[in-house]
Amino acid sequence: MTRWFLIAVLAGEMAAADVVTPTRTLRPGTLITVQDLTIRDGVYVGAFDRITDVAGQEARVALYAGRPIPFDAIGPPAIVNRNQIVPMRFQAAGLSITTDGRAMERGGIGDRIRVMNLQSRATLFGLVQQDGSIKVTQ
Known part of the structure; x- marks a missing residue:
């Protein structure tokens, strides 16, 4: 059965x-x-x-x-294009850092993309925010 x-x-x-x-x-x-x-x-x-x-x-x-x-x-439609200069924001434990970065990939709201810090040349990952900025996650 x-x-x-x-x-x-x-x-x-x-x-x-x-x-x-x-x-x-x-x-x-x-x-x-x-x-x-x-x-x-x-x-x-x-x-x-x-x-x-x-x-x-x-x-x-x-x-x-x-x-x-x-x-x-x-x-979601991409709001950040590859090689675009974007504001990067990092916040943790009361510390807030904002700088410019270069998007290494296209991305829409909520997408996790690679971003290169223009000052240090370090490659980081972040989430695309609604205003086109990147919230750095690592």
């Missing part, structure tokens, strides 16, 4: 469901709009099923027309 229950549960997970697919091929870095998306029937674990979750995001990799969009293929 347990075996049939397991088969029924697995079959239910593989049932056709709605998946979001692009209507055209989108290059990495493209801001995704509602017009770029459609809903199709299909079986794909780990893909978006609502257009509202995808619209307004940025393609991190090439997205091909008619193929489901995996969760890790998109992210």
Whole structure:
């Protein structure tokens, strides 16, 4: 009896469901709009099923027309570009340090990117903040 229950549960997970697919091929870095998306029937674990979750995001990799969009293929739009000079902020135990750095990667709000301190040339990691600054984490 347990075996049939397991088969029924697995079959239910593989049932056709709605998946979001692009209507055209989108290059990495493209801001995704509602017009770029459609809903199709299909079986794909780990893909978006609502257009509202995808619209307004940025393609991190090439997205091909008619193929489901995996969760890790998109992210928030980049507000920091590679080689851009950005303010870096470090705060710990009452100490606050602010200096300029060079972004070594592109990143959107909340992304962890590498940043080079312009004075010491040390490479650090930080989180992109809403104002475009970097909160140094290490």
